[in-house]
Amino acid sequence: MKSVSRTEAWTGIADCRTCAVRASALFAGLGEADFELIHRPIDQLVYPPGTPIYSAGDPAAALFTIRKGLVKLIQYLPDGTQRIVRLMRRADLIGLEAMVGETYQHTVVPLHPTELCRLPVEVVKRLSQSNPQLFHELMARWHRALADADRSITELSTGPARHRVIRLLLWLIETSDDDRCDLFSREDLGAILGLTTETASRIMAELKRQGYISEPRPNQILCDVPNLKRLLD
Amino acid sequence: MKSVSRTEAWTGIADCRTCAVRASALFAGLGEADFELIHRPIDQLVYPPGTPIYSAGDPAAALFTIRKGLVKLIQYLPDGTQRIVRLMRRADLIGLEAMVGETYQHTVVPLHPTELCRLPVEVVKRLSQSNPQLFHELMARWHRALADADRSITELSTGPARHRVIRLLLWLIETSDDDRCDLFSREDLGAILGLTTETASRIMAELKRQGYISEPRPNQILCDVPNLKRLLD
DNA sequence: CGCCCTGTTGATACGATTCAAATATCGTGG
DNA sequence: CCACGATATTTGAATCGTATCAACAGGGCG
Numbered sequence: 001m002k003s004v005s006r007t008e009a010w011t012g013i014a015d016c017r018t019c020a021v022r023a024s025a026l027f028a029g030l031g032e033a034d035f036e037l038i039h040r041p042i043d044q045l046v047y048p049p050g051t052p053i054y055s056a057g058d059p060a061a062a063l064f065t066i067r068k069g070l071v072k073l074i075q076y077l078p079d080g081t082q083r084i085v086r087l088m089r090r091a092d093l094i095g096l097e098a099m100v101g102e103t104y105q106h107t108v109v110p111l112h113p114t115e116l117c118r119l120p121v122e123v124v125k126r127l128s129q130s131n132p133q134l135f136h137e138l139m140a141r142w143h144r145a146l147a148d149a150d151r152s153i154t155e156l157s158t159g160p161a162r163h164r165v166i167r168l169l170l171w172l173i174e175t176s177d178d179d180r181c182d183l184f185s186r187e188d189l190g191a192i193l194g195l196t197t198e199t200a201s202r203i204m205a206e207l208k209r210q211g212y213i214s215e216p217r218p219n220q221i222l223c224d225v226p227n228l229k230r231l232l233d
Numbered sequence: 234m235k236s237v238s239r240t241e242a243w244t245g246i247a248d249c250r251t252c253a254v255r256a257s258a259l260f261a262g263l264g265e266a267d268f269e270l271i272h273r274p275i276d277q278l279v280y281p282p283g284t285p286i287y288s289a290g291d292p293a294a295a296l297f298t299i300r301k302g303l304v305k306l307i308q309y310l311p312d313g314t315q316r317i318v319r320l321m322r323r324a325d326l327i328g329l330e331a332m333v334g335e336t337y338q339h340t341v342v343p344l345h346p347t348e349l350c351r352l353p354v355e356v357v358k359r360l361s362q363s364n365p366q367l368f369h370e371l372m373a374r375w376h377r378a379l380a381d382a383d384r385s386i387t388e389l390s391t392g393p394a395r396h397r398v399i400r401l402l403l404w405l406i407e408t409s410d411d412d413r414c415d416l417f418s419r420e421d422l423g424a425i426l427g428l429t430t431e432t433a434s435r436i437m438a439e440l441k442r443q444g445y446i447s448e449p450r451p452n453q454i455l456c457d458v459p460n461l462k463r464l465l466d
Numbered sequence: 467c468g469c470c471c472t473g474t475t476g477a478t479a480c481g482a483t484t485c486a487a488a489t490a491t492c493g494t495g496g
Numbered sequence: 497c498c499a500c501g502a503t504a505t506t507t508g509a510a511t512c513g514t515a516t517c518a519a520c521a522g523g524g525c526g
Contacts, residue, residue, distance in 0.1 A: 077388070083387045085383045096375075096379075097376055097379075129368075135362075136333070139372075142375035142376075143334065143375075146330075146378055149386070150382060153316065153382070154318060155310070158390070161513080185472070186473060186474095195514080198474085198517095199515075202474080202514095218523090418505090428482080429482075429483060431507090434504095435507080437506095451505095
């Protein structure tokens with residue numbers, strides 16, 4: 001169990017017009033006239049791993065664009081057990097439920113150092129009513145979130161533990177420009193895949209011994225991608 | 234394996250103004266002026282179990298409101314294996330991806346006799362641009378679909394096989410007005426829960442022997458709800 | 467230096483799958 | 497209406513995979 005309690009840092013005001021992830025950002029389609037409508041500046045925030053961004057049940061006041069990093073979405077069952085339902089990363093939008101509900105559905109916690117833009121829900125609601133392109137972009141985000149969820153079910157919750165671990169590694173590599181990726185604790189690895197910490201650890205160790213991956217420094221994984229893919233057949 | 238090949242039946246033209254599921258239907262918020270904009274009549278369709286409504290990759294020309302019945306959403310993995318990712322039933326909307334994409338993401342097949350209203354995507358797009366309430370309703374549907382997907386992960390893909398079966402039975406009972414529910418093949422039961430047909434069958438048989446459920450006629454299950462719930466702790 | 471936390475490894479138990487066979491059910495045509 | 501074959505379900509025994517419980521190694525930090 002982690003017990004990080006450092007608070008998030010405010011790092012400045014975003015200039016959406018020149019945003020680095022603008023091409024893939026929610027506000028990609030906005031014109032000058034729209035930006036005029038964003039009366040309040042957009043805050044940028046940085047969260048270290050382990051610091052909750054929001055929790056299930058909190059009043060849903062904002063959506064967040066992930067500029068950088070990786071977060072886990074946790075869902076709680078009636079009986080108190082928890083399960084990581086999805087991971088989200090750069091260019092993903094979290095807290096979409098703010099558009100239709102009063103409260104957040106998940107607890108969201110960064111696994112890597114994470115930078116966010118905070119989009120107040122009133123702003124997004126106002127803009128989406130006047131701007132058809134943003135409306136369409138929002139639906140595309142819902143669609144993507146749903147596709148991610150379905151993919152989570154089929155790729156990360158189905159099949160033998162070995163396959164699940166490999167599929168997750170390959171998913172992490174997707175956004176990397178070489179064969180390395182940053183991992184996180186074995187405990188989180190297990191929670192994402194519906195496995196125990198020990199099983200997650202065992203499989204990672206076994207993949208290492210068999211030469212499919214190596215771990216030059218803790219939680220930095222170097223993958224033999226082609227051979228890993230072959231293992232999935 | 235089933236090999237049903239009967240074709241769907243067209244059963245009439247829906248009158249959305251007096252629709253039985255109107256209160257919970259997509260067009261709930263429409264006024265007279267909006268109905269004027271639906272130039273083409275809305276078709277009602279009936280599908281027997283096993284007849285695909287649409288398949289993954291098909292051009293996405295319409296959304297469907299489920300008036301009655303139960304369908305499975307199937308997703309295919311690169312390696313050809315398939316998994317049922319979600320079930321949808323009365324008052325649910327399927328094919329939402331038609332709003333943002335060219336093709337359907339899943340293959341959708343009824344498990345029970347199913348009645349649908351076919352909503353051409355142009356109609357929904359046109360109406361949603363002029364009608365803020367429909368726009369909001371659409372987002373609420375995306376939200377519900379996503380919540381269903383998350384629930385699928387935590388309740389039906391996590392934990393021991395016994396728990397999964399029970400959670401599915403309780404889910405089926407939710408929309409029933411007594412303690413009975415209609416089931417479907419053990420093969421589908423397994424596919425939904427990520428289990429083999431044999432395991433699904435074994436657990437059903439065991440629950441029967443222990444008196445938690447009974448099957449007065451094939452695929453009609455009578456559940457001792459309170460005691461089943463107790464088994465989940 | 468010693469403690470705590472994370473990761474690793476081992477032994478064992480349990481649960482689910484697999485393969486195989488018997489039984490029940492459904493649909494069809496005689 | 498019954499008989500038949502095809503299909504679905506149930507059951508059994510052996511095997512495999514994962515969880516569980518427990519012990520130990522290493523690193524970071526007070």
